[in-house]
Amino acid sequence: MKSQVRVAVIGGGVVGASVLYHLTKLGWTDIALIERSELTSGSTWHAAGGFHTLNADTNMAALQGYTINLYRELEQISGQACGLHHVGGITLATTPERMDYLKAERAKHQYMGLHTEIIGPEEIRKLSPITNTNGVIGGLYDPLDGHLDPYGTTHAYAIAAKKQGAEIYLHTKVEALNPRPDGTWEVVTNKGNLFAEHVVNAAGLWAREVGRMVGIELPLHPMEHQYLVTDEIPEVYNHGSELPHVMDPAGESYLRQEGRGLVIGFYEQRCDPWAVDVTSWDFGHELLPNQLDRISESLEIAWARYPVLAKAGLKTIINGPFTFAPDGNPLVGPVGGLRNFWSACAVMAGFSQGGGVGLTLAEWMVEGEPSRDVFAMDVARFGKFATRAYTRKKVTENYQKRFSISFPNEERPAGRPLHTTPMYSVWKEQGAVFGQGHGLEHVNYFAPEGEPRYETPTFVRSNAFATVGEECRNVRDNVGINEIHNFSKFLVTGVKAREWLDEMMAGRIPEIGRLSLSPLLSPKGRIIGDFTISCLGENHFQLTASYGAQAYHQRWFEQHLPEAGVEIRNISLQRIGFQIAGPNARALLSKVTNINLSTEAFPFMSVRQGEVGLTDAIVQRVSYTGDQGYEIYVDNSQQLALYAALAEAGQAFNLKPFGMRAMMSLRLEKSFGSWLREFKPDYTPLETGLSRFVAYNKSAEFIGKAAALAEKAQGSKRKLTTFIVETDDADVHSDEPIWHNGKIVGSVTSGGYAHWAQKSVAIGFLPPELIQAGTQVEIELLGKKRKATVITEALFDPQRTYLRA
Numbered sequence: 067m068k069s070q071v072r073v074a075v076i077g078g079g080v081v082g083a084s085v086l087y088h089l090t091k092l093g094w095t096d097i098a099l100i101e102r103s104e105l106t107s108g109s110t111w112h113a114a115g116g117f118h119t120l121n122a123d124t125n126m127a128a129l130q131g132y133t134i135n136l137y138r139e140l141e142q143i144s145g146q147a148c149g150l151h152h153v154g155g156i157t158l159a160t161t162p163e164r165m166d167y168l169k170a171e172r173a174k175h176q177y178m179g180l181h182t183e184i185i186g187p188e189e190i191r192k193l194s195p196i197t198n199t200n201g202v203i204g205g206l207y208d209p210l211d212g213h214l215d216p217y218g219t220t221h222a223y224a225i226a227a228k229k230q231g232a233e234i235y236l237h238t239k240v241e242a243l244n245p246r247p248d249g250t251w252e253v254v255t256n257k258g259n260l261f262a263e264h265v266v267n268a269a270g271l272w273a274r275e276v277g278r279m280v281g282i283e284l285p286l287h288p289m290e291h292q293y294l295v296t297d298e299i300p301e302v303y304n305h306g307s308e309l310p311h312v313m314d315p316a317g318e319s320y321l322r323q324e325g326r327g328l329v330i331g332f333y334e335q336r337c338d339p340w341a342v343d344v345t346s347w348d349f350g351h352e353l354l355p356n357q358l359d360r361i362s363e364s365l366e367i368a369w370a371r372y373p374v375l376a377k378a379g380l381k382t383i384i385n386g387p388f389t390f391a392p393d394g395n396p397l398v399g400p401v402g403g404l405r406n407f408w409s410a411c412a413v414m415a416g417f418s419q420g421g422g423v424g425l426t427l428a429e430w431m432v433e434g435e436p437s438r439d440v441f442a443m444d445v446a447r448f449g450k451f452a453t454r455a456y457t458r459k460k461v462t463e464n465y466q467k468r469f470s471i472s473f474p475n476e477e478r479p480a481g482r483p484l485h486t487t488p489m490y491s492v493w494k495e496q497g498a499v500f501g502q503g504h505g506l507e508h509v510n511y512f513a514p515e516g517e518p519r520y521e522t523p524t525f526v527r528s529n530a531f532a533t534v535g536e537e538c539r540n541v542r543d544n545v546g547i548n549e550i551h552n553f554s555k556f557l558v559t560g561v562k563a564r565e566w567l568d569e570m571m572a573g574r575i576p577e578i579g580r581l582s583l584s585p586l587l588s589p590k591g592r593i594i595g596d597f598t599i600s601c602l603g604e605n606h607f608q609l610t611a612s613y614g615a616q617a618y619h620q621r622w623f624e625q626h627l628p629e630a631g632v633e634i635r636n637i638s639l640q641r642i643g644f645q646i647a648g649p650n651a652r653a654l655l656s657k658v659t660n661i662n663l664s665t666e667a668f669p670f671m672s673v674r675q676g677e678v679g680l681t682d683a684i685v686q687r688v689s690y691t692g693d694q695g696y697e698i699y700v701d702n703s704q705q706l707a708l709y710a711a712l713a714e715a716g717q718a719f720n721l722k723p724f725g726m727r728a729m730m731s732l733r734l735e736k737s738f739g740s741w742l743r744e745f746k747p748d749y750t751p752l753e754t755g756l757s758r759f760v761a762y763n764k765s766a767e768f769i770g771k772a773a774a775l776a777e778k779a780q781g782s783k784r785k786l787t788t789f790i791v792e793t794d795d796a797d798v799h800s801d802e803p804i805w806h807n808g809k810i811v812g813s814v815t816s817g818g819y820a821h822w823a824q825k826s827v828a829i830g831f832l833p834p835e836l837i838q839a840g841t842q843v844e845i846e847l848l849g850k851k852r853k854a855t856v857i858t859e860a861l862f863d864p865q866r867t868y869l870r871a
C-alpha cells in the first residue's frame with residue numbers, strides 16, 4: 067500500500083470502481099480504491115443488472131444514456147466482458163395519465179438524442195409475446211434498455227482504471243478519517259495508514275458509517291428489495307431472440323429474460339427500511355430472508371400481465387438491501403463544511419447511473435466543476451433539515467412511488483410539515499394548500515370555502531386553476547400579500563465584505579441603501595446563482611437567492627471565504643417576511659410605516675430600515691410580480707405582528723393573500739426567469755439575458771470573468787425568449803422540444819398559464835436569428851405539436867412603469 071495518494075476512493079462497488087476509472091480517464095492516476103472485502107461486496111453483487119435511460123430529470127436521463135453507451139468502451143479498454151444484453155425495454159401505460167407522461171418523456175428524448183418510441187399494444191405483443199396487453203393503452207420503447215453482469219461490469223471498471231495507473235487495495239477496511247491542517251486526510255485502515263489529498267465516500271451500504279467518521283449524517287437509507295428468478299419457460303426459450311425488458315408501473319414490476327427463464331422484481335407498497343440507523347460491518351455476501359407475503363398483491367398482477375409466470379417454477383428469490391436518498395437520486399459532489407471530502411453515495415440504479423456519477427465526480431474534482439447542471443444529484447440539494455427520521459420517511463415514500471408518475475404539480479406528503487414559519491397556522495385557517503421546498507412549507511394557493519384542500523396531481527390544468535386566476539387578478543387590480551419563503555438569505559459582514567463580494571459576484575455591488583441583481587458565475591462562466599444584493603450599511607449586506615439552493619450556495623461561499631475579514635451567516639429561517647404587490651401597495655404600506663415611501667426618497671431597487679406596524683423591518687422596493695411592490699423582512703419572532711399590521715391596514719385596499727402558483731404565473735407575464743428553470747449551471751449570462759447584470763468592465767477579477775468576457779466577444783448560439791402557446795387544456799412545464807420548419811431548434815425552460823393576460827406562456831431557447839416578434843414555431847406538449855408565437859415584449863407593463871412608479 068502506498069503511503070500517500072492524491073485520491074482515496076472508499077468502496078469497491080460499481081460506483082467506487084466507476085469513480086476510479088473516470089479519475090484516470092481525466093488524467094489523475096496517483097489514486098487508490100480501498101475495499102474492505104472483495105470488489106462488489108455491498109449491494110452490487112446481488113443486483114439484477116438492468117439498465118434504462120428513463121428519468122424525470124433531463125440531465126439525469128442524459129447521464130444514464132452516457133452510462134449505457136460507456137459499456138462497450140469499457141469492455142475494449144479492460145478486455146473484461148460486461149455481459150451486455152441490449153435487448154431494449156418497454157414501459158407500459160394502462161392509464162391516459164401514464165400515456166401522457168410517456169409522451170412527454172419521449173418528446174424530451176428527441177432533443178437529447180435518445181431514440182425512444184411510443185408504440186401501441188399490437189407492437190408490444192409483437193416485441194414481447196409473453197405480455198398480456200389487456201388494459202394496456204401503449205408504451206414507450208427504448209432500444210438502449212438492457213441488462214448486464216454486475217460482477218463483470220464492476221471488474222471492467224476496475225481493470226480499466228488499473229491499466230491507466232490506479233491501485234486497488236482489497237481486504238482493507240477504512241476505520242477512521244482524520245482531517246489534517248492542510249485540508250488533506252489521514253486514512254486509517256486495518257492494514258496501516260495513508261495520506262490522501264482527497265477522499266471519496268463510495269461506501270454504498272456503509273456510506274452512512276463512513277460519513278459519521280467525518281462527523282456528518284448523509285441523508286440516505288437502505289431498503290430491502292426483492293426479485294424472483296424462474297425456472298425454464300418454453301415460451302421464453304422458444305421465442306427465437308432474447309425478449310425485451312417490460313416495466314409495468316401498474317404492477318410495480320420490472321421483467322426481463324434470464325437465460326431460459328425470467329427475472330421479475332417489485333417495488334412493493336409494503337416495503338421495509340433495512341438496517342435502521344446503522345449497517346453492521348459484519349454484513350457480507352449474504353441475502354436477506356424472503357418476504358414473499360409483502361409482494362403477494364404485486365405477484366397476482368404480474369401473473370395476469372405475464373400468464374407464463376403462473377405456471378413457471380421458482381429458481382431463486384433474491385432479497386437484498388440498497389440505498390436511496392429522500393428523492394431517489396444519488397448524492398454526489400463535495401460535502402459542505404469539509405475540505406476535500408466527496409460523496410458518491412445513494413446510487414440506487416448503479417448500472418444505469420454509475421458511469422454518469424463517476425464522470426460527474428471526476429470532472430468536479432479534476433476540472434473544478436461538472437460539465438452540466440447536476441443539481442438533481444448534488445449532495446447539497448439537502449441541508450441540515452434532512453434528519454434521520456425525515457430521510458427514513460421520505461426514502462420509504464420514494465421506494466413506494468418508484469413506479470409512480472412524477473406530476474409537475476405534485477407535492478408528496480411524507481415527512482411534512484417539518485419547517486414552518488409562524489404564519490403556517492394563520493394561512494391554514496385561510497384555506498392554504500401547502501407545498502414544500504428544502505423542508506420548508508410554503509403556500510401554493512388558497513382553496514375557497516367548500517373546495518378540497520388538495521391540488522390534484524396532473525399534466526393538464528388542475529383544480530386550482532380558477533382560484534389561482536383570482537389570486538393573480540387581485541394582485542394586478544388591488545394588492546396581494548405573499549410570504550417570501552422561497553428566498554434564502556445570507557448576511558455578509560466584516561471589513562472585507564464589499565471587496566470579497568465584488569470578487570464573488572459578476573454584478574455591481576450596490577451602495578448603501580441600494581439593491582442590485584447579480585449572477586453568481588462558476589469559473590467556466592456558468593450561472594450558479596441569481597442573487598439580489600442589498601447594502602444595509604458599510605460592509606453590511608443581505609443576499610437573497612433561491613431557498614432550495616441555500617446549502618449549495620453556502621458550500622460555495624465557504625469554499626471561497628478569506629482567512630479573515632468576512633463573515634457569512636445563513637439567516638434564511640431567521641429573517642422572514644412578506645411581499646406586497648399591486649397598484650395599492652404603496653398606499654397600504656404608507657399607513658403602517660414611518661419610512662418615507664415617495665419615489666424620490668425610496669426609488670425602485672433601494673432598501674430602507676424602519677418600523678412597519680410594531681416591528682423593526684427591512685423594506686426593499688422591488689417586486690417579482692412586476693407590480694409596484696415591496697419586500698418586508700423582519701425577525702421571525704415579529705412575523706405575526708407584521709402580518710397583523712398589514713392585514714388590518716389592508717382591509718381598506720382589498721388586500722388578499724396569494725400563493726406560489728400565482729407568483730409563478732405573474733412572473734411569466736414579465737418574462738422573469740427563475741432558478742433551476744431559466745437560470746442554472748447549464749446556461750450562461752448571454753444565453754439567458756442575465757448579461758445585463760454582469761459588470762464586464764468592473765475592475766474586480768470576479769469568478770468567471772474571463773469566461774464571461776469570452777462569451778460576450780463570441781456571442782451565443784441560443785437565447786431565451788417568450789412564446790404564446792395555442793393550447794386550451796394543458797400548459798408547458800419544462801424541457802418540451804420547440805420545432806421550426808420540421809426541425810427541433812430549442813427547448814422550453816418553463817411556462818404555465820398567465821392568468822391576468824389570459825394566455826398560455828412558455829419561456830425557452832431559440833437560435834438568436836429566430837427571435838423576432840411573430841416568429842411561428844411549434845411546441846410539443848403531451849405528444850401534440852401546438853402552435854406558438856415568439857413575443858419580445860413583456861405581457862404586463864412592458865415599459866416597467868408600475869415597477870418604478
Ligand SMILES: Cc1cc2nc3c(=O)[nH]c(=O)nc-3n(C[C@H](O)[C@H](O)[C@H](O)COP(=O)(O)OP(=O)(O)OC[C@H]3O[C@@H](n4cnc5c(N)ncnc54)[C@H](O)[C@@H]3O)c2cc1C
Binds near residue numbers: 111269292410415417
Ligand atoms: C435486489 C437488488 C436488485 C437490484 N437491481 C438493480 C438493477 O437491476 N439495476 C441497477 O442499476 N441497480 C440495481 N440494484 C441497485 C444496485 O445494486 C446499486 O445501485 C449499486 O450496487 C450501488 O453500488 P455502490 O458501489 O454505491 O455500493 P455497494 O455495492 O454497496 O458498494 C460499497 C462497497 O464499499 C465497501 N466499503 C464500505 N465501507 C468500507 C470501508 N469502511 N472500507 C473499505 N470498504 C468499504 C463495501 O465492502 C462495498 O463493496 C439492485 C439492488 C438490489 C439490492
